Amino acid sequence: MTLRTTPLHDAHRAAGARLVDFAGWSMPLHYGSQIEEHHRVRRDAGMFDVSHMLAIDIEGAGARDFLRHVLANDVVRLREPGRALYSCMLADGGGVLDDLIVYARPGGAYRVVVNAGTAEKDRDWLESRARRSRSDVTLTPRHDLAMVAVQGPNAREKFWTAFPQTRAATEPLKPFHAAEAGDMFVARTGYTGEDGFEVMLPAAAAEGLWGALRHSGVAAAGLAARDTLRLEAGMNLYGQDMDESITPFECGLAWTVDFSNPRDFIGRRALEQNPRRFGFLGLLLNDRGVMRAHQVVRTDEGAGEITSGGFSPTMNRSIALARVPPAIGAGARAQVEVRGNALDAVVVKPPFVRQGRILVDVSRKP
Amino acid sequence: METPQNLKYTDSHEWVRQEADGTVTVGITDHAQAQLGDVVFVENPEPGRTVRKGDECGVIESVKAAADIYAPLSGEIVAANNELTDTPAKINSQPYEAWMFRIKPSDPGELSKLLDAAGYEKIADADRH
Numbered sequence: 193m194t195l196r197t198t199p200l201h202d203a204h205r206a207a208g209a210r211l212v213d214f215a216g217w218s219m220p221l222h223y224g225s226q227i228e229e230h231h232r233v234r235r236d237a238g239m240f241d242v243s244h245m246l247a248i249d250i251e252g253a254g255a256r257d258f259l260r261h262v263l264a265n266d267v268v269r270l271r272e273p274g275r276a277l278y279s280c281m282l283a284d285g286g287g288v289l290d291d292l293i294v295y296a297r298p299g300g301a302y303r304v305v306v307n308a309g310t311a312e313k314d315r316d317w318l319e320s321r322a323r324r325s326r327s328d329v330t331l332t333p334r335h336d337l338a339m340v341a342v343q344g345p346n347a348r349e350k351f352w353t354a355f356p357q358t359r360a361a362t363e364p365l366k367p368f369h370a371a372e373a374g375d376m377f378v379a380r381t382g383y384t385g386e387d388g389f390e391v392m393l394p395a396a397a398a399e400g401l402w403g404a405l406r407h408s409g410v411a412a413a414g415l416a417a418r419d420t421l422r423l424e425a426g427m428n429l430y431g432q433d434m435d436e437s438i439t440p441f442e443c444g445l446a447w448t449v450d451f452s453n454p455r456d457f458i459g460r461r462a463l464e465q466n467p468r469r470f471g472f473l474g475l476l477l478n479d480r481g482v483m484r485a486h487q488v489v490r491t492d493e494g495a496g497e498i499t500s501g502g503f504s505p506t507m508n509r510s511i512a513l514a515r516v517p518p519a520i521g522a523g524a525r526a527q528v529e530v531r532g533n534a535l536d537a538v539v540v541k542p543p544f545v546r547q548g549r550i551l552v553d554v555s556r557k558p
Numbered sequence: 559m560e561t562p563q564n565l566k567y568t569d570s571h572e573w574v575r576q577e578a579d580g581t582v583t584v585g586i587t588d589h590a591q592a593q594l595g596d597v598v599f600v601e602n603p604e605p606g607r608t609v610r611k612g613d614e615c616g617v618i619e620s621v622k623a624a625a626d627i628y629a630p631l632s633g634e635i636v637a638a639n640n641e642l643t644d645t646p647a648k649i650n651s652q653p654y655e656a657w658m659f660r661i662k663p664s665d666p667g668e669l670s671k672l673l674d675a676a677g678y679e680k681i682a683d684a685d686r687h
Binding site: 222225226227416420480481482502503531 | 595596598601617621622624647650
């Protein structure tokens, strides 16, 4: 099976990346040490090739109402161009089809950025709903764009060192806001819990961007570090923490669903009618070992399951996100079945780490 | 990929070094550490324990996966490298110096059954594909 490649594939190979198949794309897992790359993002600046994700531009007089119908969060909140929103896209039954970021752009247009593994599914879904709406909505998948996430406390500064001409347009950006700067679309968003930019630009310009950022001291970082960073930041991974069988209430995303006005969005009725079957919280392991997806969690209120588990380089211990019985809250004790042993853990409210700081109580209780 | 000529190997990716006092020192190969990725925990067998060749006698946990370590020979565990508790990453950076444990072999005949460097390289190559 031939894997798809991003415009930065040659750069990754030249840098000695360990390449793996991710959602049908050949992507860098790491460039030597995923732990080093993780620390570099938390302490300085790192960059990720995320060109496998898909931007879809949505235009036309009916664009806003269309998005207010297909997204669980409400784009009416994007009152001026440049604002962005994190949202789930739901199926009729309330299950999550994908999580995405939607940006308002000039002229009543929007851009959504969806996950690589769900890109085709999302596109088909949006196109069929657009046809059904019979309103003036045009969808344009932007396969011509590359995407690079530059993240870390020094990320923006190093980005401006590489591209001083973008400073005027992008320095004023608040978090979750975006601006055009030349042929770049620059958003102050990310998936690491650190400050930084996600940049979308023509594929032909990607290598130049990557090289200029390396020259300005931004380290290349791979998907493995991306996963440990987002886990520490308490950010969900679609396909692991949630899928079509899980509602936003059951994966910690109730805050992304906007019920504040009588808007008919897909999945609303199902969410209103069906009770939450489980809660979703974090786990901190007290013992040595690493929690992993699908391991069983035992609590005083019943059993749960780890959805995402791993090792936190910042805290030097194992952390996880897990489905837990609805009655369980932060502070509860739990045992996690790791390789045949019942290891001791405590339930915490994510995020674990943001902006380089540990936010949970890491003292080990006897 | 480094495979020192002076060591012996198992098909489960352990290296074995014969010491002057008759004991053997055991660790994991460069190929094994590259497959595992960044090591975060090392569980060594207890000194004093008797093992049979092929017994599970340790665990290396990386960010990516957990790997069981098997006794390459039968005998008694006479030492374990406690340094690895604080610096597990040494297994990645210096796989042939970051020894895990030492065995006093009980069956000298087993030594000849271990692989030499060339024999191990064939296994590592096959494992990579």
